[in-house]
Amino acid sequence: MTQKAGTSHRPSTLTVKGRNVRVRTLGFVVLAALAIWFIAANTGSVTIRLWIPTVTIPLWGVLTVTLLVGVVLGLFIAHRRARR
Numbered sequence: 001m002t003q004k005a006g007t008s009h010r011p012s013t014l015t016v017k018g019r020n021v022r023v024r025t026l027g028f029v030v031l032a033a034l035a036i037w038f039i040a041a042n043t044g045s046v047t048i049r050l051w052i053p054t055v056t057i058p059l060w061g062v063l064t065v066t067l068l069v070g071v072v073l074g075l076f077i078a079h080r081r082a083r084r
Contacts, residue, residue, distance in 0.1 A: 039063045 012023040042059040 035067055039067070 013020040014023060014026060015021070039060050042063060044059050045056055046059045046062060047054060047056045048062065
């Protein structure tokens, strides 16, 4: 892909209620809403074996911890890439 001289690259945006919203931000909001819905829909208890101990906790707790760990790791990797 080539750019014409004098033009700058701008992120894709959509207009929502009179405001410009980046498509990336809109996608993040949709994925976050789906993740929260999925966590809220799974309320049963599960048994998890952590090397030696076995614990029984609600599935929503496991999914929430997994989501938070994924977000933290994603932010860590994005921060490392931005420093390069």
